[in-house]
Amino acid sequence: MEPLKIGFVPAHREPFNEEWAGKMRRRCLDVFPAYPLMDIMVPDERLTRGGCVRDDSEAEKVISLFKEKAIDGLMIGTMTFGDEVSALAVASAFRDKPIFLFGTKEGPFTADGNRRSDSFCGTLSISSGLHRRQIPFIFGGIVFPEEKNFKNSVTDFSRVCAISRGFIGARIGLVGPRPERFETCIFSEDQLMRKFQQRVIPIDLADIMSRANAQKDSSTLKTIVKNIKAQSDTSGINADTIQKIAGLEDALEQFAAEKGLLAMGIQCWTAMQSVYGLSPCYAMGRLTDKGIMASCEVDIYGELTMLMQYLASLGETVPHFIDWTIKHQDKENMFLAWHCGNGPPSLACRSGDISLKSHSILGPSLGINRSMGTGEFQLKPGVVTLSRLQEHDGKFKMLVTRGKIVASQQKLRGSWSWVEVPDLDKLYNTLVKQGFTHHASLIHGDCTQSLVNACEILGIEAVVV
Numbered sequence: 001m002e003p004l005k006i007g008f009v010p011a012h013r014e015p016f017n018e019e020w021a022g023k024m025r026r027r028c029l030d031v032f033p034a035y036p037l038m039d040i041m042v043p044d045e046r047l048t049r050g051g052c053v054r055d056d057s058e059a060e061k062v063i064s065l066f067k068e069k070a071i072d073g074l075m076i077g078t079m080t081f082g083d084e085v086s087a088l089a090v091a092s093a094f095r096d097k098p099i100f101l102f103g104t105k106e107g108p109f110t111a112d113g114n115r116r117s118d119s120f121c122g123t124l125s126i127s128s129g130l131h132r133r134q135i136p137f138i139f140g141g142i143v144f145p146e147e148k149n150f151k152n153s154v155t156d157f158s159r160v161c162a163i164s165r166g167f168i169g170a171r172i173g174l175v176g177p178r179p180e181r182f183e184t185c186i187f188s189e190d191q192l193m194r195k196f197q198q199r200v201i202p203i204d205l206a207d208i209m210s211r212a213n214a215q216k217d218s219s220t221l222k223t224i225v226k227n228i229k230a231q232s233d234t235s236g237i238n239a240d241t242i243q244k245i246a247g248l249e250d251a252l253e254q255f256a257a258e259k260g261l262l263a264m265g266i267q268c269w270t271a272m273q274s275v276y277g278l279s280p281c282y283a284m285g286r287l288t289d290k291g292i293m294a295s296c297e298v299d300i301y302g303e304l305t306m307l308m309q310y311l312a313s314l315g316e317t318v319p320h321f322i323d324w325t326i327k328h329q330d331k332e333n334m335f336l337a338w339h340c341g342n343g344p345p346s347l348a349c350r351s352g353d354i355s356l357k358s359h360s361i362l363g364p365s366l367g368i369n370r371s372m373g374t375g376e377f378q379l380k381p382g383v384v385t386l387s388r389l390q391e392h393d394g395k396f397k398m399l400v401t402r403g404k405i406v407a408s409q410q411k412l413r414g415s416w417s418w419v420e421v422p423d424l425d426k427l428y429n430t431l432v433k434q435g436f437t438h439h440a441s442l443i444h445g446d447c448t449q450s451l452v453n454a455c456e457i458l459g460i461e462a463v464v465v
Helices: 018-034 056-069 084-093 119-132 148-167 189-196 205-213 219-231 239-259 281-289 300-312 424-434 448-458
Strands: 004-011 038-041 073-078 099-104 138-143 171-175 199-203 263-266 293-296 319-327 334-339 355-359 371-378 382-392 395-406 415-420 439-444 461-464
Touching: 004 018, 004 056, 004 084, 004 148, 018 038, 018 148, 038 056, 056 084, 073 084, 073 119, 073 148, 084 119, 099 119, 099 148, 119 138, 138 148, 138 448, 148 300, 148 448, 171 239, 171 300, 189 199, 199 205, 205 239, 219 239, 239 263, 239 281, 239 355, 239 371, 263 300, 281 293, 281 319, 281 371, 293 300, 293 319, 300 319, 300 382, 300 439, 300 448, 319 415, 319 424, 382 448, 395 424, 395 448, 448 461
Parallel strands: 004 038, 004 073, 073 099, 099 138, 171 199, 171 263, 263 293, 371 415, 395 461
Antiparallel strands: 319 334, 319 439, 334 415, 355 371, 382 395, 382 439, 395 415
16 A cells, blocks of 8 residues: 555644744654654745744645645644644645644643643644534544554554545446345445545446456466465366456456456356356455455445455455354354355465355255355454445445454355354344445454544444444
């Protein structure tokens, strides 16, 4: 992931201590290199007095600097009381970007008993001004820059900036129509345009398969086949199926590259199987591992959920698109997070644990051929975040909760994990009463706070369980 360009406004107000303001500015700049994905843009002493911002003239200079640098987010820190008017002028100029506000702690009294800073007071002037202007922001507290809680909140802010940068204006693919009986996968394209400036780019399934079939002798296809055989047990399917999986992966990756797609929803178990005799499951998992989020059953809100989680991880791990499948037969707060065989190979519980198989769960009465090419394995254990984006009447909401994958000795079909949550009944009641669907996205690690903060910035209601 490319570094995030973050504008930093060291806010100062006269007649508070000039020396203290400069010292706090330097202490902030000294800790920022600890955040490797953040490229900090700050006025220097040549642009503004002491490199701080204290009046309208300096605010205009800083606005010009940050526009020239095309910042992804804005940090405002009160080095002393902080001039609210100039700080708010900069915030107003970048109100479409994530904004982070923090204050610095007070230093010792001067020899004559005066205060050096009053940041505790001045931060309230800026926060109230942000509210007055209806500008959403994240508050990082009153801190010294070296403190752990400041590091945690800045790290979270960087994740919010990554979500905002990747989510707003995202191009997302729609590969084939959704399953006819899955009303649950409907979405509002005009709301995505209006709310998030996103573009949905459709392609016919026949066009994708035509591309896939045309790649039979390419060097890229041979490399994909080699990689598939190296990372999985392919004894359960024939060589022709492996070739088809590789061709489909190549075609979908080309489509994503041509259109600049960050994610795509793919028709998987209808015409893909009955007409072409292939499941895209394993190809989808491998695409997700490559940073192209791929959701099953043409679930557009599902792929956007995956995208938000992936961006929140700063590209360090990838999500698994799941069904809330069943409650554990014996354990109270555990459910099976499952899908046919779409798990990203990087998430396998053990190296060499992946099997490519033919898999049918639908039965012959539906007229669906067996699903050939599912990647079947248990996901590795650990803390996970579970999310789901949903929209009703033009209003977006996102479920955000946390759980833990618990390793099992069972041998189950598909890509799966047993997930333990604090209160499954409460979670399930929330899904039902809030109108969330049977699809969700699971990602390793705790990114709940980043997602909640991103929802506030993006105008999405966060439903936290």
